Amino acid sequence: MNIKIQPISDGIGQEIINLDHVSILELDKQEVISLFKSNGILLFRGFDVDTGIFKEFTNLLSIDFINYAGGAFSRRVINGDQTLLEVV
DSSP: OOEEEEEEETTEEEEEEESSOOOGGGSOHHHHHHHHHHHSOEEEESOOOOHHHHHHHHHHHOSOOOOOOOOSSOEEEETTEEEEEEEO
């Protein structure tokens, strides 16, 4: 699997770039969790996903989601799922 991991910017998160057109579902779960714990923000690029695949991916990492409340940007619920939101 050819994946490139690099900082998003100085001191902010990590960008995970798909160079081989692999499924996001093939990423190593423990590595993704470790990257998130150490960086707080992960940006995934080059992965062919739809809402179903994205939901399946996030369910691999956690099933304890909470509804979004507050914040500076409004959110739109996708497919009636309160845990799947789009920033508008």
